[in-house]
Amino acid sequence: RIDGERLWARLMEMARIGATAQGGCNRQALTDLDRAGRDLFVGWCREARCTVSVDRMGNIFARRAGLDDSLPPVLTGSHLDTQPTGGRFDGVYGVLAGLEVIQTLNDAGLRTRAPLEVAVWTNEEGARFSPAMIGSGVWAGAFDLAYGHGRTDRQGLSIGNELERIGYLGDQPASVRPLAAAFEVHIEQGPILEAEGLTVGVVTGVQGIRWYDLTLTGQPVHAGPTPMTVRRDPFMGLAGILPRLYRLAEEHGPWARVTFGDIRAEPGSRNTVPERLVLAVDLRHPEQAVLDRLDAAFRAIVAEEAERLRLAADIREEWHSPAVAFDADCVAAVQGAVEQLGYSHMPMCSGAGHDSVYLSRVAPTSMIFVPCKGGISHNEAEDAAPADLEAGANVLLHAMLRMAHS
Amino acid sequence: RIDGERLWARLMEMARIGATAQGGCNRQALTDLDRAGRDLFVGWCREARCTVSVDRMGNIFARRAGLDDSLPPVLTGSHLDTQPTGGRFDGVYGVLAGLEVIQTLNDAGLRTRAPLEVAVWTNEEGARFSPAMIGSGVWAGAFDLAYGHGRTDRQGLSIGNELERIGYLGDQPASVRPLAAAFEVHIEQGPILEAEGLTVGVVTGVQGIRWYDLTLTGQPVHAGPTPMTVRRDPFMGLAGILPRLYRLAEEHGPWARVTFGDIRAEPGSRNTVPERLVLAVDLRHPEQAVLDRLDAAFRAIVAEEAERLRLAADIREEWHSPAVAFDADCVAAVQGAVEQLGYSHMPMCSGAGHDSVYLSRVAPTSMIFVPCKGGISHNEAEDAAPADLEAGANVLLHAMLRMAHS
Ligand SMILES: NC(=O)NCCC(=O)O
Numbered sequence: 126r127i128d129g130e131r132l133w134a135r136l137m138e139m140a141r142i143g144a145t146a147q148g149g150c151n152r153q154a155l156t157d158l159d160r161a162g163r164d165l166f167v168g169w170c171r172e173a174r175c176t177v178s179v180d181r182m183g184n185i186f187a188r189r190a191g192l193d194d195s196l197p198p199v200l201t202g203s204h205l206d207t208q209p210t211g212g213r214f215d216g217v218y219g220v221l222a223g224l225e226v227i228q229t230l231n232d233a234g235l236r237t238r239a240p241l242e243v244a245v246w247t248n249e250e251g252a253r254f255s256p257a258m259i260g261s262g263v264w265a266g267a268f269d270l271a272y273g274h275g276r277t278d279r280q281g282l283s284i285g286n287e288l289e290r291i292g293y294l295g296d297q298p299a300s301v302r303p304l305a306a307a308f309e310v311h312i313e314q315g316p317i318l319e320a321e322g323l324t325v326g327v328v329t330g331v332q333g334i335r336w337y338d339l340t341l342t343g344q345p346v347h348a349g350p351t352p353m354t355v356r357r358d359p360f361m362g363l364a365g366i367l368p369r370l371y372r373l374a375e376e377h378g379p380w381a382r383v384t385f386g387d388i389r390a391e392p393g394s395r396n397t398v399p400e401r402l403v404l405a406v407d408l409r410h411p412e413q414a415v416l417d418r419l420d421a422a423f424r425a426i427v428a429e430e431a432e433r434l435r436l437a438a439d440i441r442e443e444w445h446s447p448a449v450a451f452d453a454d455c456v457a458a459v460q461g462a463v464e465q466l467g468y469s470h471m472p473m474c475s476g477a478g479h480d481s482v483y484l485s486r487v488a489p490t491s492m493i494f495v496p497c498k499g500g501i502s503h504n505e506a507e508d509a510a511p512a513d514l515e516a517g518a519n520v521l522l523h524a525m526l527r528m529a530h531s
Numbered sequence: 532r533i534d535g536e537r538l539w540a541r542l543m544e545m546a547r548i549g550a551t552a553q554g555g556c557n558r559q560a561l562t563d564l565d566r567a568g569r570d571l572f573v574g575w576c577r578e579a580r581c582t583v584s585v586d587r588m589g590n591i592f593a594r595r596a597g598l599d600d601s602l603p604p605v606l607t608g609s610h611l612d613t614q615p616t617g618g619r620f621d622g623v624y625g626v627l628a629g630l631e632v633i634q635t636l637n638d639a640g641l642r643t644r645a646p647l648e649v650a651v652w653t654n655e656e657g658a659r660f661s662p663a664m665i666g667s668g669v670w671a672g673a674f675d676l677a678y679g680h681g682r683t684d685r686q687g688l689s690i691g692n693e694l695e696r697i698g699y700l701g702d703q704p705a706s707v708r709p710l711a712a713a714f715e716v717h718i719e720q721g722p723i724l725e726a727e728g729l730t731v732g733v734v735t736g737v738q739g740i741r742w743y744d745l746t747l748t749g750q751p752v753h754a755g756p757t758p759m760t761v762r763r764d765p766f767m768g769l770a771g772i773l774p775r776l777y778r779l780a781e782e783h784g785p786w787a788r789v790t791f792g793d794i795r796a797e798p799g800s801r802n803t804v805p806e807r808l809v810l811a812v813d814l815r816h817p818e819q820a821v822l823d824r825l826d827a828a829f830r831a832i833v834a835e836e837a838e839r840l841r842l843a844a845d846i847r848e849e850w851h852s853p854a855v856a857f858d859a860d861c862v863a864a865v866q867g868a869v870e871q872l873g874y875s876h877m878p879m880c881s882g883a884g885h886d887s888v889y890l891s892r893v894a895p896t897s898m899i900f901v902p903c904k905g906g907i908s909h910n911e912a913e914d915a916a917p918a919d920l921e922a923g924a925n926v927l928l929h930a931m932l933r934m935a936h937s
Pocket residue numbers: 215249250251257258476477478479753754755802
C-alpha cells in the first residue's frame with residue numbers, strides 16, 4: 126500500500142509552484158515555473174535512487190532498475206504543466222503517484238523483474254502550445270520532432286527554444302522504446318464517479334477530439350452610418366453559427382461536446398464592424414463515427430451561414446486525436462487490482478485527452494480515474510479527496526506490479 | 532473657389548504617413564505617425580502664415596487673424612488620427628479643407644472681419660483610446676482634463692504621457708473659448724448621398740451613441756469530460772444574446788444600429804470553457820428616445836439570457852453621446868452656401884460621431900457631408916471623388932465667410 130500522506134504532502138508542495146490567488150495553479154508548459162516544478166520532481170526522483178534522463182522534447186524519465194534490467198519497463202506518468210487557470214491535481218497527481226509507487230517499493234525493499242519508469246510528458250495541456258499531448262505525441266511518433274520544436278505560443282516563442290532556455294532540452298532521442306505496459310492515473314475531470322458514489326474508474330478508452338480554427342471574414346465598415354442590411358459582419362456569422370452548433374451537440378446525445386475556448390476580433394475597434402473573427406472550436410465524441418458526423422455537420426453549418434451572410438469562412442483543422450480503445454490486458458490488470466483492493470468502481474471512457482492516448486499507439490496502455498469535486502477541472506477550484514487519490518495510487522501500484530511480473 | 536488639386540495633393544501626401552498595403556491608412560492617435568502627420572500639417576499652416584497653438588489635450592489651432600481680431604473666430608477642423616485599418620479621408624479631409632479655405636483667402640488677398648481657425652482634435656476615432664472625440668470633448672467641457680489625460684490604450688499607455696512623448700502636450704488651456712461658429716466637412720461614411728446621386732449633405736444633427744463593455748462570467752471547466760447541460764458557458768450566453776440584439780435592431784427600423792467591434796475570452800484556452808467574455812457593444816439611433824429604449828431592451832435581454840444560462844452579466848457604460856440637433860443658423864449658412872454654389876444636396880443626420888458633437892454644446896455648429904465610395908469607411912478601401920471633395924470645401928469656404936461677416 127502506498128503512503129497517502131506522503132503523496133498528499135508532495136501534491137501540496139508542488140502546488141506552491143505557480144499557486145494562484147484562488148487556490149489553483151498556473152504553471153504553464155516551459156515557463157520558469159514549469160522548470161521549478163520539474164527540478165523539484167527530479168530532486169525527489171534522485172532521492173528515491175532513480176536514474177533520470179531527459180529527451181529532445183523535454184520528456185523526463187525516472188527509472189528504477191529491474192531484476193532483469195534488459196526487460197522493457199513498465200511505465201507510468203503524466204504531466205506537470207497546467208492550464209492558465211488550472212488546478213492542483215490535473216497531471217501532477219499521475220506523476221507523483223508514479224513516484225509514490227517507486228518509493229513504496231523502495232520502502233518495502235521489493236524489486237520487480239522488469240524496470241519501472243515514471244515519465245513527465247511535455248506540454249500535455251495544449252494551453253500554451255497547441256496541440257495538447259505533444260511531448261508524448263512526438264515520443265510515440267504521431268508528430269515529428271521538427272513539428273514539436275517548431276510549435277509557438279502567442280508571443281511566437283517556440284517549444285525548442287523554450288526547452289533550451291529552461292535547461293530541459295535533453296540528449297535522449299524523443300522516440301519510442303519498447304514498453305511492457307503503460308499506465309496513467311488521473312482525476313476524472315468530469316462528474317460521473319462522484320455522481321455514482323464510486324472510487325475508481327477503470328478507463329477503457331478515450332473519446333475522439335477535433336480542434337479547429339474557424340475564421341469568419343467580412344468587411345470592416347463604420348458602426349454608425351452603415352445600414353445593418355448591407356453589412357458583411359462576422360459577428361452576424363457567429364450569431365448564426367453558435368446556436369446551431371450547440372443544437373448540433375444536443376441532437377447527438379449526452380456524450381457530444383462542443384466548446385469554444387478562445388476568440389479574437391480584428392482589427393478589434395469599438396466603432397468598426399470587424400474584418401475577421403477567429404474562433405477556437407473543440408468537438409468531441411467517444412465514437413469516432415459520430416465525431417466524423419459532427420465534423421461534417423460543423424462544416425456544413427459554417428458554409429451555409431457564411432453563404433447566407435456573405436462572409437468568407439475558413440476552417441483549419443488544428444488537431445485530430447481519434448477515439449482510442451485501451452489494451453484489454455492493461456484494462457484487465459487495472460480491473461484485477463481494483464477488485465483485489467476492494468474499491469468500488471465502474472468502467473468508463475475518458476472525456477479528456479491524455480498522454481496515454483499516444484502511448485496506446487505504441488504500447489499496451491490503460492488508465493485509472495479517481496473522482497474530483499463537482500467534476501470540475503481546468504479551474505482553480507479543482508479538488509480531490511486524499512482518500513480517493515490514495516486509492517488510485519494503490520490501484521496503480523498493483524496494476525504495475527501485475528505487468529512487471531514481480 | 533478653393534483649389535481642388537492642391538487639396539487632393541495634400542490629402543495624398545498626408546496619406547503616405549501610415550499608408551497600408553491595402554491603400555488605406557493606419558495613423559492611430561498619439562503614435563509616432565500621428566506626430567509626423569501633425570508636424571506636416573503645422574508646417575503647411577506656418578507656410579500659410581497662420582499662428583499655431585497647442586492645448587493641454589494636444590488639440591492644434593491654426594489661426595488666421597481677422598480685421599477685428601478681438602471678435603470670436605469662426606472655426607473649422609476635424610482630426611488626423613485614423614482607425615487601425617482606416618482610410619485616407621476620414622477626418623483628414625476636414626482638416627485639410629479648412630487649411631484650403633485659408634489658403635484660398637490668402638491667394639485672393641481677402642480678409643475676414645472675424646478671425647478664422649482650423650483645429651485638429653486629438654483622438655477622434657476612439658480606436659486607440661476610448662472614448663471617441665475626447666480632444667474636443669475635454670475642450671468643450673464634456674470631460675475634465677484629468678479624465679482625458681488618464682485614458683489608456685491596451686498597453687496601458689496614457690493620453691497624457693503619449694502627448695508628452697510626441698511633443699504635443701501644449702501650454703494652452705484645453706477649454707472652451709467663445710466661437711462665432713464652428714463647421715466641419717467630412718465624408719459621409721455611409722451610402723445615402725451616393726445612392727441618391729447627390730453631392731452635398733446638409734447635416735442637421737448627429738445620432739445618439741452608447742458604448743458598453745458587456746462582461747459574461749461563467750465557470751471555467753474542461754472541454755472534454757464536462758456535460759453540456761451542467762456548463763455555465765459565456766459562449767452559450769453569446770449564442771443567446773447576439774441573435775436577439777440583431778433582431779432588436781431590425782425591430783427598431785432602418786436607423787437602429789447594433790455593432791460588436793471587439794471581443795476577448797479569458798483565460799482563452801482551447802480546451803477550457805472560458806470563465807469570461809468581454810464584448811464591446813455600440814448602439815445607435817438618431818432619436819434619443821429610441822436609443823434609450825434600445826438601451827433598456829439591451830439590458831433586459833442580457834439579464835434574461837444570463838439568468839437562463841446561470842451566468843453573471845455586467846454592463847459597464849463606456850460612453851454616451853446623446854443625439855444632437857445642430858444650430859439652425861449654421862445649418863442655414865451651409866444650406867445658403869450650397870444653393871449659391873449650385874450643388875445637388877439633401878438634409879441628413881450623421882450616423883457617425885464627430886468633434887462637432889461636442890463643439891455644438893458650446894458654439895453654433897453644423898456639418899457638411901460629401902459622398903464616399905460605396906458608403907465604406909473605417910476600411911482601407913475608403914475612397915472619395917476629387918470633385919466631391921472640392922465641392923465640400925467650397926461649401927465650407929462660403930459657409931465660413933457667411934459667419935465671419937466678410
Ligand atoms: N487532461 C487534460 O486536461 N488534457 C488536455 C487535453 C484535452 O483533453 O484537451
